[in-house]
Amino acid sequence: MPVSPRPRGRVSLVGAGPGDPALLTRRAASRLRAADLVLFDALVDERLLTLAARAQRFFVGKRAGRHALTQDEINNIMIRAAQRGRRVVRLKGGDPFVFGRGGEEAQALQAAGVPFEVVPGVSSVLAGPALAGIPVTQRGVAGAVLVTTGHDESAFAAQVGQLSPGGVTLVVAMGHARRAALAGVLRAAGWPTDTPAAVVASASSPRQYVWRGTIERLEQGEGGLDGDSPALLVVGQVAALDLTSAPINRVARRRDDRRGIRPRSTEPDALRSPVVRRGER
């Protein structure tokens, strides 16, 4: 067989999934194992980095009070490393093309003529609700899903303000801190205040936390969290569903509701996992 003339250097824009290393795709795990350089951001669960044993690993995201690299700086590091023949993994929480600026990075790589690929990941915006027992679609209940962000209230209002309430599930990333204002936008747009709503935080991690309520209760500021874990808002009739395995998860959740606070991360995993997990990492 002829030797490939293709240079070895390349960039893989890899989706890390919601956090649990078992929800990484097989291609993502393979790329991490082969990587020379891994650039990761704040939404990536650091358990994943142990796979990239032979790589240099750099945190390039934003963290409270710390100066982050600019997008141009990240792009330049990727381009230069690939041009020097290195296998670069740009590891992004969830899926690289669902928020998170993966598209801009792909454009920069394309413009520089650097070989790259996108490795789709399990997107947190869909998997987070699923792991909380909420199917974002359900026959006769929700036939569509609108996925958006909540950091810009006026953009949110423009996106959802004209959407007819009912039949559509709304999943909002980066909106937890503004949940009261966003719930107000929905009420003003005609969504009934008793529409079910949920907060799903740290999905797939041992600290996964689920709050269930309504738009009205969100507007009153309920559904709070300790710390600044990534959290999703889910709004629509499906948010009232709780399709988790009986009876184990139910016990754990009832206790959370009673305490009204986030469960400690030391809670035994057996209380949350209905199925034994072994031999998969």
Add this chain to the structure above:
Amino acid sequence: MPVSPRPRGRVSLVGAGPGDPALLTRRAASRLRAADLVLFDALVDERLLTLAARAQRFFVGKRAGRHALTQDEINNIMIRAAQRGRRVVRLKGGDPFVFGRGGEEAQALQAAGVPFEVVPGVSSVLAGPALAGIPVTQRGVAGAVLVTTGHDESAFAAQVGQLSPGGVTLVVAMGHARRAALAGVLRAAGWPTDTPAAVVASASSPRQYVWRGTIERLEQGEGGLDGDSPALLVVGQVAALDLTSAPINRVARRRDDRRGIRPRSTEPDALRSPVVRRGER
């Protein structure tokens, strides 16, 4: 260590991802390897089933001209097998809770008291566009995504009719055959007829096919496919993007455009994959 009193029988509702076995999650692969029984449907790529070497494998989906099992029959098979101590994998294309009735199956399992879990998968509705070089979100272009189906034109009209055009990417599953009518709904709702649109078929398989055009060209019936491969419609400014690695994919796509037909599946994989894929299966 005490022996667990938990019965071994259980059901895993597993997302199969878009098709390529490398895009299966590690948990999904683990569940397939351990399965006694696998029930799969038409959207599942049969390459995945080779992982379930020790399982009985049954096709339970719909196929042209063939009677399918009813949802109740599928539920009953899963429940009875789990109650007999079998490890059941219900393998669904993409993600089990994004269309595909996974929520109904979870409800039936929950009602029967059968231990179950959901293993989220890489959803085809987001990964399909990504593999075609289309980021469903992009800063300054699209800040939200509406995911829906196109098999019911009036439901589609209700969902998108009030959505303001611009800023939102529309991904439509099960709508390819009705693409002209759906494009007409969008035009009637005020979407500019030159809004970019794409058809993405068999994403992640060797037969992956991408057509790019506009709402107007979709309404004229362009973007057709041979056969009945699963295909997505993507509508919005991002559908004009082509963030695939230069120059290899570009050559392959240009040839497709010229021929105006679907590429043969015998086309060498090297023409479509910018990056060597090995050691990941």
